Amino acid sequence: MKLDARIPSGPLAEKWDKHRFDLKLVNPANKKKYHIIVVGTGLAGSSASASLAELGYNVKTFCLQDSPRRAHSIAAQGGINAAKNYPNDGDSIWRLFYDTIKGGDYRSREANVYRLAQISNHIIDHCVAQGIPFAREYGGLLANRSFGGAQVSRTFYARGQTGQQLLLGAYSSLSRQIATGRVRMFPRREMVNLVLVKGEAKGIVARNLITGAFELHEADAVILATGGYGNVFYLSTNAASCNVGAAFRAYKKGAMFANPCFSQIHPTCIPHTGEYQSKLTLMSESLRNDGRVWVPKKPGDTRPPEEIPEQERDYFLERRYPSFGNLVPRDVASRATKVECDSGKGVGPTGYAVYLDFRDAIKRDGREVIQRKYGNLFDMYKNITDADPYERPMMIYPATHYTMGGLWVDYNLMSTIPGLFVLGEANFSDHGANRLGASALMQGLADGYFVIPYTIGGYLADVTPSEVGTDHPAFEEAAKEAEARIKKLLSIKGGRTVSSFHRQLGEIMWEYCGMTRNESGLKKAIAMIQELREEFWENVIVPGSDWDYNLSLQKACRVADFLEFAELMARDALTRKESCGGHFREEFQTEEGEALRDDQNYCHVAAWEYQGEDKEPTLYTEPLVFENVQPSQRSYK
Amino acid sequence: MTQGTETIDITLKVWRQKGPEDRGRFETIEVKDVETHMSFLEMLDVVNERLTLEGKEPIEFDSDCREGICGMCGAVVNGIPHGPEKAMTLCQLHMRKFEDGDTIVVEPLRARAFKVVKDLIVDRSPLDKIIQAGGYISVNVGGAPDANAIPISQELAEKAMDAAACIGCGACVAACPNASAMLFVSAKVSHLTLLPQGKPEAARRAIGMVRAMDACGFGNCSNERECEAVCPKEIKITNIARLNREFIKAALFSMEK
Numbered sequence: 066m067k068l069d070a071r072i073p074s075g076p077l078a079e080k081w082d083k084h085r086f087d088l089k090l091v092n093p094a095n096k097k098k099y100h101i102i103v104v105g106t107g108l109a110g111s112s113a114s115a116s117l118a119e120l121g122y123n124v125k126t127f128c129l130q131d132s133p134r135r136a137h138s139i140a141a142q143g144g145i146n147a148a149k150n151y152p153n154d155g156d157s158i159w160r161l162f163y164d165t166i167k168g169g170d171y172r173s174r175e176a177n178v179y180r181l182a183q184i185s186n187h188i189i190d191h192c193v194a195q196g197i198p199f200a201r202e203y204g205g206l207l208a209n210r211s212f213g214g215a216q217v218s219r220t221f222y223a224r225g226q227t228g229q230q231l232l233l234g235a236y237s238s239l240s241r242q243i244a245t246g247r248v249r250m251f252p253r254r255e256m257v258n259l260v261l262v263k264g265e266a267k268g269i270v271a272r273n274l275i276t277g278a279f280e281l282h283e284a285d286a287v288i289l290a291t292g293g294y295g296n297v298f299y300l301s302t303n304a305a306s307c308n309v310g311a312a313f314r315a316y317k318k319g320a321m322f323a324n325p326c327f328s329q330i331h332p333t334c335i336p337h338t339g340e341y342q343s344k345l346t347l348m349s350e351s352l353r354n355d356g357r358v359w360v361p362k363k364p365g366d367t368r369p370p371e372e373i374p375e376q377e378r379d380y381f382l383e384r385r386y387p388s389f390g391n392l393v394p395r396d397v398a399s400r401a402t403k404v405e406c407d408s409g410k411g412v413g414p415t416g417y418a419v420y421l422d423f424r425d426a427i428k429r430d431g432r433e434v435i436q437r438k439y440g441n442l443f444d445m446y447k448n449i450t451d452a453d454p455y456e457r458p459m460m461i462y463p464a465t466h467y468t469m470g471g472l473w474v475d476y477n478l479m480s481t482i483p484g485l486f487v488l489g490e491a492n493f494s495d496h497g498a499n500r501l502g503a504s505a506l507m508q509g510l511a512d513g514y515f516v517i518p519y520t521i522g523g524y525l526a527d528v529t530p531s532e533v534g535t536d537h538p539a540f541e542e543a544a545k546e547a548e549a550r551i552k553k554l555l556s557i558k559g560g561r562t563v564s565s566f567h568r569q570l571g572e573i574m575w576e577y578c579g580m581t582r583n584e585s586g587l588k589k590a591i592a593m594i595q596e597l598r599e600e601f602w603e604n605v606i607v608p609g610s611d612w613d614y615n616l617s618l619q620k621a622c623r624v625a626d627f628l629e630f631a632e633l634m635a636r637d638a639l640t641r642k643e644s645c646g647g648h649f650r651e652e653f654q655t656e657e658g659e660a661l662r663d664d665q666n667y668c669h670v671a672a673w674e675y676q677g678e679d680k681e682p683t684l685y686t687e688p689l690v691f692e693n694v695q696p697s698q699r700s701y702k
Numbered sequence: 703m704t705q706g707t708e709t710i711d712i713t714l715k716v717w718r719q720k721g722p723e724d725r726g727r728f729e730t731i732e733v734k735d736v737e738t739h740m741s742f743l744e745m746l747d748v749v750n751e752r753l754t755l756e757g758k759e760p761i762e763f764d765s766d767c768r769e770g771i772c773g774m775c776g777a778v779v780n781g782i783p784h785g786p787e788k789a790m791t792l793c794q795l796h797m798r799k800f801e802d803g804d805t806i807v808v809e810p811l812r813a814r815a816f817k818v819v820k821d822l823i824v825d826r827s828p829l830d831k832i833i834q835a836g837g838y839i840s841v842n843v844g845g846a847p848d849a850n851a852i853p854i855s856q857e858l859a860e861k862a863m864d865a866a867a868c869i870g871c872g873a874c875v876a877a878c879p880n881a882s883a884m885l886f887v888s889a890k891v892s893h894l895t896l897l898p899q900g901k902p903e904a905a906r907r908a909i910g911m912v913r914a915m916d917a918c919g920f921g922n923c924s925n926e927r928e929c930e931a932v933c934p935k936e937i938k939i940t941n942i943a944r945l946n947r948e949f950i951k952a953a954l955f956s957m958e959k
Contacts, residue, residue, distance in 0.1 A: 116843040131764065132830050134870055135772045151850065187846075194846035196839045196899045198863040205853025223863055229771055230866060237838035244834040252827065275819060304766040339707075339737055341744045344768045445770070448794055449741075514843045562754050564747070608754050613721060614762055614820045617754065 068321070068672055068687040071475040072176040077693050078158075081180045084476070085519050089526035096121035098530035101521065102269055102284040104256045104311050106133035106239065108232055108506060109489025110290030112513025115238035118247035120518055125282055126239070127254045127271055129306050134236045137292060137304040138509060141228025142349035142442070143212060144220035145192075145506040147185035152209050156217040158182045163694060164215050165504060168394055169469070169497020170646035170662065171696035172324070172670075174689060176476060177494045184511040189221055191514060195234040199223050212502040213350050213392050220503045225349050225441050231506055235513070254280070255619065256311040257547035259287065259318045259485070260539050266485035267533045270544045272551075274619060277612040279544045281535040285528050286484045286521055289315060290513065293468035293490040295328065297627045297634060298579070299571020301465035302334060302347040308623035309630045312472050312491050320480040321672040321685065323473035323493035325630070326638035329500055329647045330580050331466030332358075332398035335449055336418040340568075345464035346449055348421070349442055350502040353391045355426035355435065356459070358382050358398070360419050364409030370420055370458050381405055389701040396499045396647045396660075397701060399463035403580050404658065406462070413460045422458035463580060467505060469496040469647065470637070473672040473687075477520035478512060481672075484528070486521060488512035493670065498646025551611050554621045559604030563617055566601050567624045570594065570631055578635050583651040587639040591632055598628040633673060633682060640684065643667045655698070664696055709735045710802040714749065716761055717809045722817045728807075738798040742785065743768065743775060745797055763822040768793045770934065773869030776876075777822045778809040783873035783932045791871065791934040811876035815883070815919040826872045828918035829886060836910035837890040839899050852898050865892035867935040874929035874937075880921030885929035887911050888945035889937045895948055905956035908948040 073084040091099065099122050103114045106128040114126040128136060148161040162182040166173060193199065193207075199221050200208040209218040223230040242248040253274040260268040260283075268283040294309035295301040316322045333348045359380045361373050381401055383390045393401075406417050427435050432455060436443070443454045450460070471493040478486050478494070489509040496504065533539075577590035601624070609615040643663035644653040653661045662668075669686040676682055711734045719726030731753075736745050743765050750760035765775035770791040777792055779785035785795040800806065808822065816824040868889035875883050891908055894900030900907070923942055930939040952958050 112843075119842040130766060130772075130774060131826055132773075132870065134830070135766055135774045137767060137772070139773075140767045140769055140771050149849070189849045190846040191841070191843055193849040193852075194839065194841045194899055196862075196894050196897050198859050198866050198893065198897065199849075200863075201854055201856045201859040203856050205855050206850050223866075226771065226867065229869075230863075233866065237833065238841075238843075240830065240834045241838040241840060243830075250830075252830075304772060305768060306766050338739055341737060341740050341748050343741075343744050343747055346769050445794070448790065448796070451796075451798065518843065560755075562751050564751060606754060608757070609759050614823060616762055617750075617760060 066674070066685060068473065068685055069475065070174060070687055071477060072174065073476065077175060077179050080176050081183060088519055088523035091522045091526050093121060095530070097123060099123065099525050100125065100284045100531065101286050101288060102282055103127070103288045103290060104269065105136065105290035105292060105491070106236070107136035107138035107290060107292055107489060108235055108509030109513045110136070110288070111232065111235035111239045112510050113288055113290060113488055113517050114248050115235060115242050116514050116518045117521065118242035118245070121247070124242070124248045125251065125284065126248055127251045127256060129253065129255055129274070131252055133239055133250060133252065134233060136232065137307055138232045138506070139229045140304065141506055142225040142347065143351045144210065144222035144227045144503040145188070145231060146212070146219050146501070146503040147189045147221060147507065148182055148219060149186055149189060151207060152218045154217045156219050160217065161185060161219065165495070165501060166497070166694055167699055168501040169499055170660065170699055171497065171664070171668070171691065172327070172645050172689065173495055173497030175691060175693055180516070181495050181508060181511050184515045185507050187515060188507060188510045192231060192234055195238065197223060197230050197234045210351060211354060211392065213353060213394050213398070215501065222351070225351070225439070228506060231510065235510070256314065257622070258543040259314050260543045261318055261482065262533045262537055262539050265483045268535065268540060270540065270547050272547065275614050277615070279548060281540045281544060283533055283535050283540070285525055285530055286486060288486045288488060288517065289472065289491050290488040291491045293471065294630060295465045295468050297570070297631050298465040298574050299567050300337065300342060300345050302331060302345055305343065308626065310623050310626050313626045313630055315472060315480065315482065315485060317675050318482060319675065320482045320485055321473040321674050322470070322633060323670050323672045324470035324637065325634040325673070326578070326641060326648050327469035327498050327646065328465060329395060329467040329469060330399040330463040332395055332402055332463045333421060333461045334464035335446065336413055336415065336460055336462040346445070347464070347466060348446060348459065348461060350395070352421060352439060352442060355438070356391065356421040356423050357425060358391055358402070358419055358421055360405045360410040360412060370422070379410070386701045393701045394499060394501060399580055400649060402463055418460040418462045420458035421461045423454060424458070427455065467500055469493065469498060469500055473670065477523060478516055479520070479524060484524065486517060488517060498648055551618065551622065554605065554607050554618065554625065555611060557603065557605050557607070559606050561604050561606060563605060563607065563621045563624050566597065566605060567620070567627065569597060570624070570627060573597070574631055574634070578638050581649045581651050582638050584639065587635050590635045591639070594628065594632045594635065601625065601628055636682070637671055637673065641667055641671060660699070662696070662698070668696070708738045710738060710797065710800060710804070712736055712800060712803070713805040715805060715807045718761070718821055719818050721820055726818065736797050738796070740797045741768070741793060742779070742795040742797060743793050761822065762820045765793055770794045771869060773871040776811050776871045776873055778811060778876060780807050783811055783876045784934055789934055789936050791869070811872050813872070813875045813881035813920070815881060816872060816875065824872070826870070828920070829870050829872060829883065831918055832883060832887060832911050832914045833890065835914035836903070836907035837894070839894060840903060854897060858896055862893050862896040865889045865896070865937065865941055868937055869935055871934065873932045873934065875920065877928040877932040878921065879926055879928065880924060882923050883915050883920040884923040884942050884945065885933065885937055885939065887915050888941035891945045891948055892941040895944070904948060905952035905958045908945065908952045909958045912949055
């Protein structure tokens, strides 16, 4: 099978305009005849649901949580990028495009990224019209700040709660459409299977998490906006319910999974403390605007930070990357941190932490200014760690934060299954091997507000509306499949909890498929995952029943998926014999320890096709063609 | 591994209820060796692991982001929604705030409008219904003017942001003797009405949202200020004053019915 990305012809800057003209339209009067399912209500899902309903389509929207407003986009802190160039500091659509391509280490599609940069400005306009209370200057115009990986200030923000405000904006638009009846909202539902009829996506099986009932829903197209798979690492900055389930169901039905090994480790998180720990808390990247990262020069220095004199501190990011300093991209900062800690210079009780110090910023700007910028983050840090960052440097360490890989999609955001579209973090498309800060919110909203409303029309125009009903045998079959799996999980009644399996899987992934990877480690990991998976299906204990609310059962299903997915991820990491962005293979690095790409052999998207249980998946590649930028070694020196 | 590991023993009196029709009861669970660095919910996780291995059903409770922003968690701890610490969600409460030997009472967020789903989980969908009745600005995608077309003073933007910080957890409702959702409603009305973009629909919004609140079975405000005291995001009761003003203005002087 040849992967056709359906990238429009013509000059880069004109592709999207041309494509929008070329796409077929659905007549306004006909739109109400079409039904669309949207799974997930984060930025991508909520914005897609709202904008499709605004156009007149019938939308059914599903989420796991008790309300669509709770999706994990809500936790994004720092901001959203756009090429507005309001600060007059040299930004442009082209620069945002270039920074994003370069930031992704030349492993994303030029056409997609350029479109993202073009759309970025419309997102800000729309969000302001929705009433998002972005930060403003005294004169009343919008404020911007700089963010990792960029030398211009292009990040719009609402204190440290930008994701919350943008999500609540999308949620408010969604709520308005629920009130009109054009969106029917199904909270506390989990998609447990995808229904294909003649190879096209025609519906889903959802499980009602309160009653346990399987509910069948037909549609003319299905949109997955179900987020990333960071929780494969068990400990991550993701919310507890984030999972790969829906994407993995689609994968098993034939949607290809692209670049699963591209995961992002965020450099500034509160370090790990104990086994009971349920999550790692992110401290916004924006802190690196004023905080300076350092370790003691002498390994094993146990003096408290205030007793370590200036000349005995190593501000290693400033030293290694003089032009970007503390603002180098996430993958670079994370790896540099690991190198320092591995060489024994890490601080804190575990030795796996570095300082993020605001002493100089407080001296320069005063406590009040720092408090206004970061007050809520400082409070959060103090509450969790019981230490005051105004008095003492924060301690931070990298943690899994985002996943760039996802279901393969073409330029229209359609997967390899016709009628199945994938938006936001769940797809693989725009961030290459590393995402820049403040770009996730931009992509989620671009996909939902501005891309899918056009591209889905191009697909639906050739589809007869409501062709298939839930009485089609494919629905019954898909529901049976899902039910059998749940019954099996409940029947094992073993001796080990779901969380204990998940924790062990996370340890394997963090150790062998985390910030750095190598061939022997990855091979070992694959064997360990297979072993753990076997034990899971023999020895897991899932309490309770399948006819009322049962979180352990929900978790068991998700961990079962992670146990399969993890192997795919490790396999992809093993196959990609180069280092790029967040994927760092120890065998492939420059003399200075930076990622060494192999553009000759790996300048492609790796897309995996499921072949059946216990069979190796098949690898397909989509070559990445660079016509407008010249891939170079990413340098932030 | 853990810095200065300290452990305490506690007694949990936790609400167990099979479903909305079940009467429910308190169950007493002795919990030994609780590390004080744990968060309250991590303590419950540990209890649940132990219950599972003993062949018992774990305590069901809602939580998701575990960093105080999604609004999914929330229970009444020792009589206070989200527990004894000010300006904090339950997931951010840490066990170091408790003493060895403490008895901790944990109940769901109770209100007439919130049905218990199971144990500590309640149905807060009425809050969504209130938003659907007007908690938005009616703009479709496309056609918005340039984001800087309307300057908004920093002070106003900050004030709107203060109100917009509401996470919709429902603690205010559980704390209120009238089980009123006025703080929740007023936060949304304030956020949108303070901004120029929200002005055109101000009257419709105030009337629609208050009406939906009444229809969902929430009580009214009698200035007890319990809501403000427990709000994890410190939403101020002055927002309720603004809501009242907007509501009266709309009822008396607008065409909205």
